[in-house]
Amino acid sequence: xxxxxxxxxxxxxxxxxxxxxxxxxxxxxxxxxxxxxxxxxxxxxxxxxxxxxxxxxxxxxxxxxxxxxxxxxxxxxxxxxxxxxxxxxxxxxxxxxxxxxxxxxxxxxxxxxxxxxxxxxxxxxxxxxxxxxxxxxxxxxxxxxxxxxxxxxxxxxxxxxxxxxxxxxxxxxxxxxxxxxxxxxxxxxxxxxxxxxxxxxxxxxxxxxxxxxxxxxxxxxxxxxxxxxxxxxxxxxxxxxxxxxxxxxxxxxxxxxxxxxxxxxxxxxxxxxxxxxxxxxxxxxxxxxxxxxxxxxxxxxxxxxxxxxxxxxxxxxxxxxxxxxxxxxxxxxxxxxxxxxxxxxxxxxxxxxxxxxxxxxxxxxxxxxxxxxxxxxxxxxxxxxxxxxxxxxxxxxxxxxxxxxxxxxxxxxxxxxxxxxxxxxxxxxxxxxxxxxxxxxxxxxxxxxxxxxxxxxxxxxxxxxxxxxxxxxxxxxxxxxxxxxxxxxxxxxxxxxxxxxxxxxxxxxxxxxxxxxxxxxxxxxxxxxxxxxxxxxxxxxxxxxxxxxxxxxxxxxxxxxxxxxxxxxxxxxxxxxxxxxxxxxxxxxxxxxxxxxxxxxxxxxxxxxxxxxxxxxxxxxxxxx
Numbered sequence: 104x105x106x107x108x109x110x111x112x113x114x115x116x117x118x119x120x121x122x123x124x125x126x127x128x129x130x131x132x133x134x135x136x137x138x139x140x141x142x143x144x145x146x147x148x149x150x151x152x153x154x155x156x157x158x159x160x161x162x163x164x165x166x167x168x169x170x171x172x173x174x175x176x177x178x179x180x181x182x183x184x185x186x187x188x189x190x191x192x193x194x195x196x197x198x199x200x201x202x203x204x205x206x207x208x209x210x211x212x213x214x215x216x217x218x219x220x221x222x223x224x225x226x227x228x229x230x231x232x233x234x235x236x237x238x239x240x241x242x243x244x245x246x247x248x249x250x251x252x253x254x255x256x257x258x259x260x261x262x263x264x265x266x267x268x269x270x271x272x273x274x275x276x277x278x279x280x281x282x283x284x285x286x287x288x289x290x291x292x293x294x295x296x297x298x299x300x301x302x303x304x305x306x307x308x309x310x311x312x313x314x315x316x317x318x319x320x321x322x323x324x325x326x327x328x329x330x331x332x333x334x335x336x337x338x339x340x341x342x343x344x345x346x347x348x349x350x351x352x353x354x355x356x357x358x359x360x361x362x363x364x365x366x367x368x369x370x371x372x373x374x375x376x377x378x379x380x381x382x383x384x385x386x387x388x389x390x391x392x393x394x395x396x397x398x399x400x401x402x403x404x405x406x407x408x409x410x411x412x413x414x415x416x417x418x419x420x421x422x423x424x425x426x427x428x429x430x431x432x433x434x435x436x437x438x439x440x441x442x443x444x445x446x447x448x449x450x451x452x453x454x455x456x457x458x459x460x461x462x463x464x465x466x467x468x469x470x471x472x473x474x475x476x477x478x479x480x481x482x483x484x485x486x487x488x489x490x491x492x493x494x495x496x497x498x499x500x501x502x503x504x505x506x507x508x509x510x511x512x513x514x515x516x517x518x519x520x521x522x523x524x525x526x527x528x529x530x531x532x533x534x535x536x537x538x539x540x541x542x543x544x545x546x547x548x549x550x551x552x553x554x555x556x557x558x559x560x561x562x563x564x565x566x567x568x569x570x571x572x573x574x575x576x577x578x579x580x581x582x583x584x585x586x587x588x589x590x591x592x593x594x595x596x597x598x599x600x601x602x603x604x605x606x607x608x609x610x611x612x613x614x615x616x617x618x619x620x621x622x623x624x625x626x627x628x629x630x631x632x633x634x635x636x637x638x639x640x641x642x643x644x645x646x647x648x649x650x651x652x653x654x655x656x657x658x659x660x661x662x663x664x665x666x667x668x669x670x671x672x673x674x675x676x677x678x679x680x681x682x683x684x685x686x687x688x689x690x691x692x693x694x695x696x697x698x699x700x701x702x703x704x705x706x707x708x709x710x711x712x713x714x715x716x717x718x719x720x721x722x723x724x725x726x727x728x
Contacts, residue, residue, distance in 0.1 A: 107152050107213060115216035116151060118209060119198060121189060122216065123147065130188055137188040142167060146181045150199065154213045159206040179536050182207060193505055262344065262380055264301035266321035267291050269308050274333040283331040285404035286340055286369055292512045293373035297381055307547045307578060318347030321546050325353065336362050340372055354379040363397045392437045392478045399433030410442060419453055422446060437479035440472025444486045451678065458678035462490045481510035485517040492524040493678050497712035500524050515545030519554050526684030528709050529725035531562045549578035553585045560592040561688055568592050583613035584682060599624060616648040623657055633661045652681035656690065664693045675706050695723045
């Protein structure tokens with residue numbers, strides 16, 4: 104094992120195509136400069152000191168977090184960010200590898216450099232964090248006004264990371280909420296196209312919370328606040344960008360015009376913010392898909408507003424009608440097809456629709472959308488991945504999700520769906536990594552926070568799970584799987600009284616009988632009562648009055664492995680009758696130890712996926728290269 108010293112590394116070293124200068128906090132590749140956060144650079148140095156040998160999570164805690172106990176998610180977040188700096192997000196990873204249950208290692212050899220300073224290189228515009236950029240901009244303005252020019256390059260950006268808060272509807276009519284939401288969505292998508300900028304899409308309205316606290320929660324250095332007003336048919340949108348460190352308003356402006364020019368106004372707003380954030384030069388990366396008329400686009404943003412609030416009765420049906428009308432009015436606007444396809448893949452879960460027919464319709468819609476508007480092709484792979492997942496085409500699903508999550512503009516839901524797929528094949532560490540990646544771009548999403556909580560529960564990280572369950576509760580999460588997982592997390596810790604309300608609520612949300620709850624909890628407290636509890640479960644199962652996910656989990660917790668296997672075999676039917684990731688929980692160990700378990704994995708296509716992905720079933724866990 105080759106061990107390098109910190110003194111050697113501080114002089115600079117090379118990894119693959121990148122040169123690393125720790126003293127400067129920089130990664131360089133030609134003219135490209137990356138500025139990792141201090142913790143991320145510290146993780147890189149720990150890996151470099153071993154020069155390809157594994158670094159355990161405990162060693163990273165000792166060296167990067169000074170031995171203070173920390174959860175896994177900060178480590179995973181740093182690894183994810185480090186891969187992002189190396190542009191190493193697609194598997195197989197070329198720079199930072201993961202050794203499941205062991206740690207991480209560099210995939211490229213470390214080559215020491217002779218000098219601490221980089222060789223002569225062209226001037227590169229720094230596009231990352233700077234706490235004094237507003238002052239630089241002010242000085243530049245004075246110098247330019249007086250005819251003094253210091254250099255020919257562009258000024259540094261105003262901010263390195265920004266949280267876009269929900270925009271206020273000040274029109275006096277709640278029916279115009281969709282307009283404020285549409286302005287925000289277009290702006291977020293435009294800013295996400297800027298490689299130098301970290302954009303967080305906030306969904307929560309922070310009442311009575313200071314800007315610096317909001318920024319801390321979103322992990323950004325600035326926030327953007329906006330408000331929509333309307334005078335007759337005239338729209339006016341004002342915004343300001345506030346730096347969190349000192350509350351200084353570093354930029355502000357407005358756009359105004361008639362309602363019929365809504366899309367143009369949104370693009371104008373996005374262009375202004377972009378120029379203020381990263382400068383006026385360069386390509387204006389605005390919407391690649393453009394609506395042909397106001398009516399079609401107006402239906403689209405109304406549909407998106409309803410889709411985002413699909414938990415409200417009737418909203419899902421309203422969204423379908425609006426997207427279909429938008430497509431009729433403008434057959435070439437791709438985003439309407441994407442949104443309509445997303446609804447169809449959700450209908451089996453939300454409305455009990457036939458999974459095969461719904462998925463087929465979703466693929467038909469999205470293929471027509473791509474033919475009309477090729478700009479949506481990358482993002483459409485989220486829908487393909489979801490359908491392939493339900494069809495148990497695991498390798499195809501993963502390829503689609505990798506493409507979707509690598510798109511220039513990506514919704515956090517793509518990471519959520521990818522995480523669900525990885526959980527279904529037992530890859531919980533990778534599932535957590537994708538959930539955390541979604542959290543990076545959408546930290547106030549109830550769905551993503553819930554997903555982090557659930558995967559943390561599956562992997563036994565109860566403290567982390569409790570934190571994210573509380574975060575997601577405050578954000579409005581409350582789905583059946585979310586509630587049942589939280590109940591399981593508490594039951595595992597012997598907190599049956601605390602678990603009971605979550606189990607009750609989860610069963611009601613899922614549908615079916617609650618008659619099993621009392622006897623099951625009695626049996627958990629007193630194993631002698633298991634036969635009576637199982638008799639109730641058998642009766643309800645025979646009457647189809649208990650959801651399969653609850654049925655299979657109860658049987659495992661009550662010691663009925665044969666019955667659990669019988670329920671699990673139902674997964675060979677089309678779709679995913681219940682979340683397959685349940686089969687890989689510690690509670691299912693007696694089932695995992697039986698030869699029928701691997702036979703079931705073969706029937707479900709999981710064994711073939713493991714082989715293709717470089718994984719194997721070892722010591723009752725999925726281990727991947």
